[in-house]
Amino acid sequence: MNFKINIKQDVIDLIKIYNNYQFEVGGMIFGRKKFNQYTLKTLSFKKGKSVNIDFSSNDKIIYQLPEKQKIIGTWHLHPMQLKASPSIIDLKQWKSWKKNYIHIICTKREFNIFNSEGECLYGYHLEEM
Numbered sequence: 001m002n003f004k005i006n007i008k009q010d011v012i013d014l015i016k017i018y019n020n021y022q023f024e025v026g027g028m029i030f031g032r033k034k035f036n037q038y039t040l041k042t043l044s045f046k047k048g049k050s051v052n053i054d055f056s057s058n059d060k061i062i063y064q065l066p067e068k069q070k071i072i073g074t075w076h077l078h079p080m081q082l083k084a085s086p087s088i089i090d091l092k093q094w095k096s097w098k099k100n101y102i103h104i105i106c107t108k109r110e111f112n113i114f115n116s117e118g119e120c121l122y123g124y125h126l127e128e129m
């Protein structure tokens, strides 16, 4: 399948800011989705524990929607990884949601966007900071 991914500058800026955390933080991706075209507009934010982060429907704050946008996926950091790739736990969680979300995994050097099957759809190299 052909995916088109359009990332607004806001998302890149937020990732660069959040990327200063040394532990796993993450949240939801807000934007638009039309068939296989995704526009990533902004992110919400949740602090995880030192080694992992999980999302639950009780976390009201990360589900709060900016106007006219919907949740199109999730993002989180893997601060210890070089190459951004999902953990087994990530993959299990993504598949179990059955939501057709996209997922950003971000390391200090790059972020990759995956579909819920764990296929990489998009890669972005962050400049050295």
Ligand SMILES: [Zn+2]
Residues within 6 Å of the ligand: 076, 077, 078, 086, 087, 090
């Ligand atoms: Zn992860």
